[in-house]
Amino acid sequence: MFELRAPAKINWSLYVLNKRDDGYHDILSLMHCIGLYDTLTFEHSDTIELITDMDIPPHQNLVYKAAQSLQSHAGIKNGARIVLKKEIPSGAGLGGGSSDAAYTLIGLNKLWGLGLKIDELKTIGSMLGSDVPFFFGNISANISNSPIAIAEGRGEILTPLKIDRSYTLLLIKPSISIPTAWAYEKLGSRVRGQGSKAELTKTGDKIDNINLIYNALKTGDTSFLKARIHNDFEDAVIEEYPVIGSLKGKLLNAGASMAIMSGSGSTVFGLFEDRDKAVSASKQFSSHWNRVVETLI
Incomplete structure (x- = not known):
């Protein structure tokens, strides 16, 4: 059993550009992770089991959907017991659900020993939500190395940036x-x-x-x-x-x-x-x- 902390984000600026043929909008935003976290705990189980006090059915939660997506992508039947402790409020513009989804993919990749690269997890995440890829950080480095990035496209085109000041x-x-x-x-x-x-x-x-x-x-x-x-x-x-x-x-x-x-x-x-x-x-x-x-x- 192990746990991961999924951070929230803020947008220093956010522009909505043209509407795309797929129904989504292109955006341009400067996004930055902040020190507010949900906590996800992972352990082996026979089925995918989500324990949370959120007031929605578990199968509608992005954590559950992320687990199912990774299971399907990897072609496995492994289960997991995931406990989600929320600190990031929902419907708040802070990316809590997207961050939870990203860290679920990261956590289950470890729990199940899949060995998938970050860019592969990012691709799976992009199908779950537009903000999900941001929370993987720089795909060529450790996931914690790029807390700030310019997001374009639906949010999946990222330019990771460096910063050594905290605000x-x-x-x-x-x-x-x-x-x-x-x-x-x-x-x-x-x-x-x-x-x-x-x-x-x-x-x-x-x-x-x-x-x-x-x-x-x-x-x-x-x-x-x-x-x-x-x-x-x-x-x-x-x-x-x-x-x-x-x-x-x-x-x-x-x-x-x-x-x-x-x-x-x-x-x-x-x-x-x-x-x-x-x-x-x-x-x-x-x-x-x-x-x-x-x-x-």
Whole structure:
């Protein structure tokens, strides 16, 4: 028996580009793992068994689906008992389910002695969810070596980056949970209503902006991040859930140098100078789920 910790992620910026022929959208995002983890415990069993307190049937959980996918890919009938302890909230834009799926593939590859390469596991993961490949890190190195990457395509085209600075974030999640499919539909409806679909296809300036954000994080010169960060989902989601906009404003008033929604929501995070200031600010958000975390290096 052994355990793995599956980290959450945030998006420093997220752009939704054109809709693809397969029904998905191309995206452009700077993603970064953070020190908030789900824990997965693995041991041998006759069948695939998932133990969790999540309020969905086990067979609908991405952990269970990942186990079945690996079983099918490898052509084996091995079972496993997987205990999933959740700390990353669901429907939060923090990638918890995707991370759980990735680390399930990693864990079962070890438990079952399959010896599959990371890039093979990544391919299996990409069929489970768009964010899953990110959590494998750099496929040419150890999985823990690339906590930050530029994601393109559906999210499966990754440019791993290096960073040696950690940043303190305060995460705030209101009681609402936002399904990613709903967020895409809401964004699409809003864009159609504004007649600005062409704006979704312009990528050059967005790539430049992503690179500027990364360089700021790499060098520690984060003074202009507030003016650079962007999430295409944000306005569409705030239109339906004004509390997210309210939380952004409160984070800035509480001392955050910038605040933005992560992924398709509903978590908002603020960047703080140090942990003490973030912890102090968190007391203003006691009515919401909140955590002070650091980005990984």
